[in-house]
Amino acid sequence: MAEIEVNSGIDLHLDLAQDGSRRAALGAALRDAVTSGRLEPGTTLPSYRTLARDLSIARNTVAETYAELVSEGWLEARQGSGTRVAHRARAVTSTTAIPRPEIRPRYDLRPGRPDPGGFPRSVWLAASKRAVNGAPTEAFGPGDPHGRIELRRALADYLARTRGVQVDPRRIVVCSGFSQAADILTQLRATGPFALESYGLPYHRMVFEKAGATSPVDIDENGCCTDKLELADARTLVLTPSHQFPTGSPLHPARRTEAIRWAREHDGLIVEDDYDGEFRYDRTPVGAMQSLDPDRVLYIGSASKSLSPGIRVGWMVVPEHLLDAILAVKGVREATVGVIDQLTLADMIASGAYDRHVRAMRLKYRRRRDMLVDALEERAPHIGTMGISAGLQAVLTLPEDTEDAVLARAGEVGIALEGLAWFRHPNTRDDIGDGVLAGFAAPSDNSYAAAVDALVGVLASTDPNRRRG
Structure with a gap:
């Protein structure tokens, strides 16, 4: 048995069996940590990259294991909250998943969602x-x-x-x-x-x-x-x-x-x-x-x-x-x-x-995009942007190893986002870095300014110069 200390926000001790696949060993170790109470409900787990590096295993192995445990009800993910231990109503078995109601975020900035009011x-x-x-x-x-x-x-x-x-x-x-x-x-x-x-x-x-x-x-x-x-x-x-x-x-x-x-x-x-x-x-x-x-x-x-x-x-x-x-x-x-x-x-x-409607929505979304970009330039200039010349979302590039923390912090203030890691093919070696996708189309007209303000506040906290100051 290999004893590993993982340090990424929490100290997590895992025993990984040497026989069998790394994925099976990691899954078994995490299940054991949950059932024994060492991982409490709501505990945020390390990011794919961090855990993979500290355990000397492939990032895809961590991603696939997390996904498997989410499907089984051990973990919960998305909705801008990173990956956490599920809030369990009862003990979870490998064949029992916990049904969870959809939590409506205060600000829905998930990508690819048009304005329903439009x-x-x-x-x-x-x-x-x-x-x-x-x-x-x-x-x-x-x-x-x-x-x-x-x-x-x-x-x-x-x-x-x-x-x-x-x-x-x-x-x-x-x-x-x-x-x-x-x-x-x-x-x-x-x-x-x-x-x-x-x-x-x-x-x-x-x-x-x-x-x-x-x-x-x-x-x-x-x-x-x-x-x-x-x-x-x-x-x-x-x-x-x-x-x-x-x-x-x-x-x-x-x-x-x-x-x-x-x-x-x-x-x-x-x-x-x-x-x-x-x-x-x-x-x-x-x-x-x-x-x-x-x-x-x-x-x-x-x-x-x-x-x-x-x-x-x-x-x-x-x-x-x-x-x-x-x-x-x-x-x-x-x-x-x-x-x-x-x-x-x-x-x-x-x-x-139809043409008139598309033109009107294009103008509206462009104004919303400009509001987001202007706020980032003013309050979080260290955040880069990609993909803003078209579409319903912007890719906001982040400092290394901050994606999960940003998602978790966004979830705490009621913002639903998606991280770039969610869209990564599990078998690729391609890695375009840390980032989040911020959709600027879905929030209502009355809530969009507040949504931008809340998002930029979260992103501003990742500025390394600000942390040192």
Whole structure:
């Protein structure tokens, strides 16, 4: 048995068994520390990086162990509070998880969340009334898995005009959003591996992992390092080229070209997630990658950010050779996207109401972003920013080994944030450092100034010069 002293805010004594895997040994040691009472409920655990360094094990081993213990109910994470020992109502066993109610934060600054108060209710209702009154009777029969032709025609015009997508309505397939589109693709290309950016949304990664392995590809300030695709041994590449999530970097033109070359030479498919493509502030709009090769790029978009996550309407622009197979997977009728929502969105796009709404929200979000950036420059100038020229969130770069502390402190004052580590692929060696993602779209107009003030107060406390002073 190896006895290790871990010092990262708390003194934690762990006995790690020498036989078996490091992950199993760490999990057993942490469970024992909880059940014995040595780790009290609410105790904040060391960060992935700190614990991995002190135990001389891989950071991914710590991350995977924490995730496993969260799923079992031993630990609790997210909501801006770091990773802590769960507040347990009873003793936890390895098969018993504790259900916990969702805690509503005082200030919700989690990324990727639009302003719910910005949903255009009156415009939506008017469009819905027009659409329903004008729809043919057959529209209210069993849903077409292809999607309503009214919406596909409107989307074809809109995407060509605003995103440079090359498409005719026949190659648009309506879906409920990225997750459904990804699930359909995994049924077509079930062998994997799927090449994913080394940082991205975990629940998107989980969809692909159900069908096969995922292989991370490094990212940097120019987006995904597509020159490293040969190392991924994949035939499907998933990208966020317009606005890489979470870092916000657009994919460099040379790397777009390299990705297309890879797809052509390896009979590959590029899945383009047009994340936040409509919300750009300071840079020339970046066109869709699909226009470079419509036969090698499958484009996915949705109304979840522009309108509301509650409007479950998305779309795929499908290469010709995949169209029949995708429709076959969807089945004989549409099971997820309501016809009235499709008709209403089609009316909004065709009437110009959708464009007007997007422009209004773009202006609002830009003002909010500017307020956050100005406050950081004034009160926390040591905090860097990334990805602020587009999207609904900013990456705030932090001093080394402060990410967990910032999340914990933010949770104490009622701020919900996400740390960069949450989005890191568990199998990557790529590490872009400590940081948090601050969403500036979701808070109400009345609470946003207070949210910024509270956040900047937390970040200002990480200034090393301030601590020394």
